[in-house]
Structure formats: C-alpha cells, structure tokens
Amino acid sequence: MEKIDITKQVEWAQKVAKINEGKNLKYAIYTMGCQLNENDSEKLCGMMETMNYCKTEKIEEADLVVFNTCCVRENAEDKLFGKLGEIKKFKETKGTIIAIGGCMMQEKHIVEKLKQSYPFVDIIFGTHTLHKFAEDIYQILINRKRIEDILDIDGEVIEGLPIKREDSVKASVTIMNGCNNFCTYCIVPYVRGRERSRSPRDILDEIQELSKQGYKEIMLLGQNVNSYLRSEKEKGIPFENNLLSKPSVSCQQGYTRSNSESEYEGVNSFATLLRAINEIEGIERIRFISPHPKDFTDDVIEAIRDCDKVCKFVHLPLQSGSTQVLNKMNRKYTKEQYLQLVEKMKQTIPNLTLSTDIIVGFPGETEEDFTDTLDVVKQVGFEQVYMFIYSKRVGTPGAQMPNQVPEATKHERFDRLKRLVESKIAQQNQTYVGTTQKVLIEGKSKNNENMLTGRTDSNKVVVLEGSEELIGQVVPVTIVSEHMWYLKGRKEV
Ligand code: 5AD
Numbered sequence: 165m166e167k168i169d170i171t172k173q174v175e176w177a178q179k180v181a182k183i184n185e186g187k188n189l190k191y192a193i194y195t196m197g198c199q200l201n202e203n204d205s206e207k208l209c210g211m212m213e214t215m216n217y218c219k220t221e222k223i224e225e226a227d228l229v230v231f232n233t234c235c236v237r238e239n240a241e242d243k244l245f246g247k248l249g250e251i252k253k254f255k256e257t258k259g260t261i262i263a264i265g266g267c268m269m270q271e272k273h274i275v276e277k278l279k280q281s282y283p284f285v286d287i288i289f290g291t292h293t294l295h296k297f298a299e300d301i302y303q304i305l306i307n308r309k310r311i312e313d314i315l316d317i318d319g320e321v322i323e324g325l326p327i328k329r330e331d332s333v334k335a336s337v338t339i340m341n342g343c344n345n346f347c348t349y350c351i352v353p354y355v356r357g358r359e360r361s362r363s364p365r366d367i368l369d370e371i372q373e374l375s376k377q378g379y380k381e382i383m384l385l386g387q388n389v390n391s392y393l394r395s396e397k398e399k400g401i402p403f404e405n406n407l408l409s410k411p412s413v414s415c416q417q418g419y420t421r422s423n424s425e426s427e428y429e430g431v432n433s434f435a436t437l438l439r440a441i442n443e444i445e446g447i448e449r450i451r452f453i454s455p456h457p458k459d460f461t462d463d464v465i466e467a468i469r470d471c472d473k474v475c476k477f478v479h480l481p482l483q484s485g486s487t488q489v490l491n492k493m494n495r496k497y498t499k500e501q502y503l504q505l506v507e508k509m510k511q512t513i514p515n516l517t518l519s520t521d522i523i524v525g526f527p528g529e530t531e532e533d534f535t536d537t538l539d540v541v542k543q544v545g546f547e548q549v550y551m552f553i554y555s556k557r558v559g560t561p562g563a564q565m566p567n568q569v570p571e572a573t574k575h576e577r578f579d580r581l582k583r584l585v586e587s588k589i590a591q592q593n594q595t596y597v598g599t600t601q602k603v604l605i606e607g608k609s610k611n612n613e614n615m616l617t618g619r620t621d622s623n624k625v626v627v628l629e630g631s632e633e634l635i636g637q638v639v640p641v642t643i644v645s646e647h648m649w650y651l652k653g654r655k656e657v
C-alpha cells in the first residue's frame with residue numbers, strides 16, 4: 165500500500181498561508197448530505213484556517229466558497245446548481261474562488277455538466293483527494309487555471325489533517341469509509357469506494373485528545389460501522405500496527421497529531437472498539453451510525469449492553485419491511501430476520517430504543533409490500549424514522565429495474581407512512597412525561613436564548629431552564645410536557 169505523505173500538504177498550506185498573510189481573507193462552506201460529509205467539511209475548514217482564511221456565514225464576503233456535495237438523492241443536485249447560479253455574480257465582481265468537492269464530484273455526468281455549463285468553477289475535487297485541498301488552492305492562486313482533482317480508485321485513509329469542529333460538547337469521529345454492500349438503490353459504493361477502516365490506535369488517540377479538550381459525546385461514523393476492520397482482516401492487512409502515513413513535522417495550527425502510544429491492543433472488531441472507547445476517561449456518551457442489520461453480530465449487542473457510555477439507542481436502517489423488496493434491494497435479510505434481530509436486541513439490552521431509515525416507492529413495491537413496511541413500523545415502535553422517497557441514481561441497478569413506482573403513488577405512500585410514524589412518536593413522547601432522564605446539555609436553545617437544550621440517551625431533544633454552566637454536563641431532568649419534536653423538562657435539584 166503506497167503511503168500518502170501528508171507533510172507535502174503541510175508545505176502547500178504554509179505556502180498559501182504566506183500568500184494570504186495580512187489580507188483578512190474569508191471562506192464560506194456549504195455542506196450537503198450526511199454526517200460523514202459534515203465531518204469532511206470540518207477537515208476542509210481546518211485546512212482553510214491553516215491557510216489564513218477565516219470563516220464567514222455571508223457568501224458575499226467570502227474570497228473562497230466551498231461546496232461539499234452529496235448525491236444520495238436527486239434534490240441535492242438541484243440545490244447545488246441553484247446555488248452556483250446565485251454566486252456567479254460574486255465571481256464576476258470580486259473574483260471569488262469557487263471549489264466543489266464531495267460525493268457528487270465522483271459522478272462523471274455531473275462533472276461534465278459543471279465543465280460545460282458552469283465554467284467559472286475553479287476547483288473540482290473528489291472524495292479521495294480531499295487531503296490535497298491545500299495543494300489545489302495553491303495551484304489556483306498561482307496559475308488561475310481550472311483544476312480537476314478526482315481519483316477513480318479507492319483513496320487511502322489519511323491521518324493528520326487539521327480539523328475545526330463545529331461543536332464543543334459532541335464530536336464526530338470517522339472510523340471507516342466506503343461500502344462493499346451495493347444495495348441496489350444506493351450510489352455510495354460507487355462514489356466512496358470500498359471499505360477502509362482507520363487503525364484502532366488512530367481512532368483511540370483522536371478520542372483521547374477530544375476528551376482532553378472537554379468533549380463529552382462521540383459519534384462514530386462510517387457507511388457500515390459494524391463491519392469495521394472486516395476488509396483489513398479479509399485481506400490480511402495488519403491493522404494493529406499503524407501502516408498509515410504520519411506527518412513528521414507539525415505546523416503552527418493543525419496538521420499535527422499526537423504521537424502518544426495509547427492503548428489500542430485488543431481492538432480487532434467494532435465490538436472491541438466500542439469496549440475500548442468506553443474506557444476513555446471524560447467521555448460520557450458514545451453513539452454510532454450507521455450499522456447494517458446483516459452485520460449486527462452478538463458481540464456488538466453484548467458490547468452495547470455492557471458499556472455504560474454506549475447509548476442504548478441504535479439506528480438500525482430497515483429500508484423496507486417487505487422481504488420481496490429487501491431482496492431486490494440486495495439487503496441480505498428478510499422482514500422476519502429484521503424483527504428477530506430487534507427482538508434479540510430488546511431482550512439483551514434493557515431500555516433499548518431504535519431509529520431507522522425507510523425508502524418508499526422502490527421499483528416494484530406493491531401495496532402489499534408497503535403494508536409490510538407499515539407493519540414493521542407498528543411492531544418495532546421506532547423513536548425516530550428518517551423517511552425517503554426512492555430516487556433513481558444513475559449507474560445503480562435500481563435505476564434500470566422495471567416497474568418504477570409512479571411519483572403520485574410514492575408521495576401518497578410517503579404521506580401514509582409519515583402519519584403512522586408521527587402518531588407512534590406522539591404516543592411514545594407521552595411515556596416520557598413524568599420520568600426523569602439523564603440529559604447531556606449541549607448549549608443554548610436556538611429558538612430561545614434563555615433556555616438550554618440537550619438530549620436524552622434515546623436522542624430526544626429536551627428543552628429546559630438553567631444556567632450556562634450546565635453546558636457539557638449530564639444532568640437529571642424531569643420531563644414535564646411533550647411536543648412532537650422535543651420534550652420540555654425541569655432540572656432536578
Ligand atoms: N433514494 C432514496 N433514499 C435513498 N437512500 C439511499 N439511497 C437512496 C435513494 N436512491 C437513503 C437510505 C439510506 C439513507 C442514508 O438514504 O435510506 O439509509
């Protein structure tokens with residue numbers, strides 16, 4: 165495996181920082197898509213800050229505008245092209261640098277469209293070249309010639325990039341990237357490549373550092389977290405040793421990493437990773453997204469049960485409740501197997517709550533298939549359901565399947581599912597009233613400066629009165645009333 169030398173990127177960043185020195189330059193960033201993309205954006209922000217750009221929310225002020233795109237569903241494309249139309253005038257008046265990266269840039273037809281219809285875009289970069297952003301910026305500042313920096317082959321796990329985190333209580337940590345599952349509706353395996361896991365030591369070091377900085381909640385990210393290290397084991401890659409590149413130099417801000425020899429031995433799977441993170445002092449909560457039901461092995465269920473910091477709240481994507489549709493989706497489980505898994509998890513893990521993803525209107529979905537989905541929703545009683553209308557993705561098998569469901573039927577089913585989900589959530593919310601919940605206080609409420617907001621272990625938003633000193637603490641809160649998307653609480657004295 166060829167090692168990526170991140171020290172070169174440190175040098176590019178330093179060169180750009182020098183060019184930009186004293187110019188008071190600003191950047192704006194738009195992130196579309198999932199939490200993995202948000203985590204990538206935090207790294208892009210980290211890189212831009214080392215290059216002497218400061219963040220602004222006002223696009224008209226920005227000297228550099230970055231779009232980090234998603235392509236899981238079609239509407240993201242419309243949003244990107246709409247926004248590009250808007251910022252064209254800033255390019256014309258003040259020469260703003262425009263860079264577009266992320267999943268959508270791994271789709272050839274999108275890159276072609278950009279080149280033809282939006283020639284004012286300066287940098288197009290893909291998911292496997294994010295770490296070269298400093299080099300791309302340097303080239304554009306020097307040459308002013310459009311850069312297309314996209315790799316088709318799988319990228320490597322890059323360590324040591326600077327990161328500017330959005331939050332001070334919760335932090336996301338990517339543990340693996342890519343996906344080997346090829347669900348037939350999904351574009352992710354084509355744009356993010358095959359599964360690659362970070363080494364246990366790099367992950368544990370990062371979380372230890374986050375704990376020192378005062379972070380309380382860790383969200384582990386990956387397209388398929390419970391197959392963490394599987395590919396490495398199958399290929400015989402020794403993941404205990406850090407094969408991956410480490411920078412030997414450090415720069416004034418960012419591009420540094422700790423070289424401490426922290427404990428990482430014994431981590432050889434997702435379950436053992438959870439157990440190891442559970443031992444890290446200072447961290448109060450551990451969450452993860454997304455696991456695949458087919459890989460939800462007993463050792464993971466037992467680790468969730470045994471680890472006091474791992475939230476008893478699991479996101480378990482269902483996608484469809486019909487065995488026939490699941491088969492066409494290549495999900496590799498049946499309706500019954502999903503329900504059995506839920507049963508086993510509920511029996512093993514006291515007070516377990518679940519959330520899920522559901523796609524409505526996959527090709528060939530009949531009324532009977534859809535009724536199966538409603539049935540699973542009724543039986544499981546999810547705390548949260550993320551509902552999606554099936555969206556054809558170019559290059560996926562689903563796009564070629566016969567019997568595409570008409571738009572009107574998809575919407576009608578979506579509305580029926582939404583009504584059921586909302587009535588179930590309303591029922592569940594009632595059961596919280598009068599109970600005392602441990603709430604991690606995340607900050608001030610966005611809607612009311614005088615109120616605090618936090619979350620229960622089961623990820624319910626709780627709004628309460630209290631002083632700012634509580635931010636970052638887990639406090640007992642009695643729930644006094646329920647509303648569809650949040651609970652109101654009172655701190656216990
Ligand atoms: N259409 C609709 N929803 C999709 N998802 C993934 N691909 C598609 C698609 N083509 C949903 C799945 C996945 C979530 C992240 O997005 O439910 O779990």
Ligand code: SF4
Nearest residue numbers: 343345346347350352
């Ligand atoms: Fe897409 Fe399926 Fe992989 Fe999830 S598991 S990223 S839905 S292919």
